Amino acid sequence: MSTILQNLLFLLATAVFTVVICRKIKLPPMLGYLVIGMVIGPHALGLIPSSEEASHLAEFGVVFLMFTLGLEFNLGKLTAMRRTVFGLGLSQVATMLIVVCATVVMLGLSWQIGVALGAAMAMSSTAMVSKLLTDRNELNTPHGQNAFGILLFQDLAVVPFLIMIPVLSQPGEELAVSLGFAAIKIVIVLTLLLWLGQKLMRPWFNLVARQHSSELFMLNILFITLGIAWVTELAGLSLALGAFLAGMLIAETEYRYQVEDDIRPFRDLLLGLFFVTVGMNLNFAILLTEWPLILLLVVALGPIKVALIAGLAKLFGNSPGTSWRTGFALGQGGEFAFVLLALAAGQNFMPSGILQSTIAAIIITMLITPFLIQHADKLVLRLASSEWMNLAANLHQIAVRSMANSGHVILCGYGRSGQSLGRILHSENITFFALDLDPEKVREAGAAGESVVFGDAAKREVLIAAGLMRARALIVTYSDTHSAMKILEVVHQIRPELPVIVRTQDDSDIDLIKNAGAAEVVAEIMEGSLMLASHTMMLLGVPLNKVVRRIREVREARYQMIRGFYRGTHEDSDESDRHQARLHTVQLTQNAHAIGYTIGELGLSELGVEVRSIRRKNLASVQPNDDFQLQNGDIMVLLGVPEDLAAAEILLLQGK
Structure with a gap:
């Protein structure tokens, strides 16, 4: 027991360290989990032996990942994007599957290996790509919508792959029977779960929610998720498929977003453990001997996959620039590839060298992706001559x-x-x-x-x-x-x-x-708290003018830019506005009179003008005192009425 606890504590410590480092360098934490697993695993430093218990626990990370995927399954979204999802997405997965499978068979390996590898290599990283595109404000661009549609179909394609891969190891005459039997089972299970689930899920959640207990609500989520996953496993299907169905059922209720928030900590923690165990299973001795295969797989997952997706996007009517950007966004392996490869490894028809090499190639392409997306614009301009014309237009x-x-x-x-x-x-x-x-x-x-x-x-x-x-x-x-x-x-x-x-x-x-x-930074939380404070004070009977004065004082202390603007609540006419103090910026050019003088020597205060701040190249904004000496290129932020500001600008640039 102490050894298990020791290993668990070490895993948690490395997970915390990994997430901190990844956030500092702005990389997805999953990459850090994979690298940490590679370093501490039994094939490297050997700090943690590869244990069956850890692998079983990590499987539940996949269960919760599939559950949240089911929560996001939305028929309205699919209908609105049906051409991208079922056109471009289906074409991408089918083409990649056929190309990889044909290549594997040509190399003399079995078609079962080709199907498993093709399914895994057709996947891209939903978590990584969606985050990177969101950070770059590109999710609503044409290539962002293409990438989102393809990722959505890839996520849906995982479900039939989860059913197909476990029976691939069976002999040829039994394989068709097994696939047919699996199809019949999934039809029966889906019918029962979806038909009964639709009738029972909303009333059941209403009953639980009326108890007003957060722990009961959380227990109910775990019960529904793991219960349906257990039912599908009893039917000879996978836990992940049951979790996906549970998410789909809950997505049709009004509790979807609450459930998603509550389940996220479990999913992220266990999914992180899953990626650590994937990294732990990498055998570096095999990788050193199989480096030509790894290089070939990196090329297949990188340039070939990028070009294939770009070509398909072009066939679906996208511009060359949009097509190439879509390819660059999706030219990597994904988290579901590890799930499918782990499933294939359990059926004993995948050679260890090919399995290890494929996992390594996926990790490498995921590490490259952030840099590829970052420089996608420059690459597109080189690859698509029409992009210059589109950009110019x-x-x-x-x-x-x-x-x-x-x-x-x-x-x-x-x-x-x-x-x-x-x-x-x-x-x-x-x-x-x-x-x-x-x-x-x-x-x-x-x-x-x-x-x-x-x-x-x-x-x-x-x-x-x-x-x-x-x-x-x-x-x-x-x-x-x-x-x-x-x-x-x-x-x-x-x-x-x-x-x-x-x-x-x-x-x-x-x-x-x-x-x-x-010049100024406006924080939403700050302004929201001020509105909450003002309404609270008025509801408690604080006089309106006192509330206005208090909020004004807080804002003047927080924002330099509005100091001097709140001098009376009754002055609303244009005439009074004309005499209100305002801000004005003056840049000291090369021949400006004020260069070399101190603030005090210029006597701006005698003109009724206050120097609020000075911005200087390569330096933060400063609030200068009278001894501050001005230099060429300084940008002065002045506060005063319009007439005084005009006089101050003349003084600074031309002299008296």
Whole structure:
């Protein structure tokens, strides 16, 4: 017992360490689990012997993975994307299966090995690709939709493969009978489970939910998931298939999202253990002798699979650029490949060398994928000559639409926050120009007369075409630190004096974004808490003017940009607005008068102007004192009324 506990504690410690490192370097944790398993396994350092108990426990990770996959199974989604899912997705899986199977048979191996390898190599990593595309805001792009549709069909194709692979080891005359018998069993089990499940699942969950007990709800989820998985295993099918059916049944109830949140910790923990055990099973002695086969499999999973998917996408009417991007996104093995290979290994018809080599090749391609997707744009420009024309046409369209704008605000992202901000700017007669990567949203907003075009705001040429050199300000309306940092880098290179306001989810990245040159960072949690506080105080009887004053004080302490704006709640007329203090940026060019002077020597305070901050290249924004000496290229953020700001700008650039 102490040895088992010791091994478990060591696995948990390495898992924590692995996840921390992977998050630091922005790689999926599953890759870290695989590498850790390879290092600590019996074929490397031997810190943990490969145990049957750990393998059984890891199987439950696959069960919960298939359960969450069933939760995401949505008939409406399948119907809306049927051409991509059942057209492009089916073509990809079938073609990869046929090509791999034919190649294996030509090499003199059995067709059973070809089917198992083809099924495994047809899979791509749903978890990795969806995360990488989401991080890059590319999930709603044409190639993102293609990748999502193909991944959805791959996930569905796992179900028949789970039924087929366990019977492949049987003799030829018995194989057809076994497959037919398995098909009959699955029809009976599916009919009973889906027919009875549809009638019983919602009333049963309603009964459990009415008890208002979170632990009872969690126990019920585990009971339903493992119970249906046990029923399918008794029927001679797999645990994973039963878990998938359980997820499908619960997906039709209103408890789907609650169940998904509750089950995620179990799934992630056990699935991590599954990947560790996969890595532990890698035999390095075999890998050293089978390196030519590993190299061949990496090529098959990399360039050949990428080219195959790109060719199929082109046949389905996609542009060359979209086709190649789809291929680059899916040119790797996936987590379900390990499931299918583990199933094949248990049937004893897969040679150990081929099994080990295939697992190694899948791991290598998964390690390469983040870098491949990151540089996909450069690769596409080299491979697809028409992409230059498409890029030029898109930039031309953006430039034409933005040509009439000067002194406008560029909105990066036109989701709910961007649209709300756009309406407010429009009501104040402030021109804005929005960029968004959702083609459907752009089409609908454009048809309604909104000033929005399709474009990636993180790209230099797109921002220039959107009128970056003529803009008054730039707002990042979506919460994505990685994209915001890329935008800030472009703005800092081209228009360092342009104020940029960035939206973020919480306070964790505020310093990072401000140091990159953002004029202000607005945290959603901060603003949400202020609204909660204001409503709470009013409900408790605190006078309105006191509530307004308190919220104003908090905002002035938090946001430098709005200090000086809240000087009275009754001044609403245009005349009073004209005398309100406001911010203005001045960049000190090469021949500016103020270069070499200190803030105190210039006497800006005598003009009624306050220096709020100074941004200097390669340095974070600073709040200067009177002894701060100005240099060429400094960007000064001034606070004052319009007349005083005009006088201060003349003083800084030309002198008295």
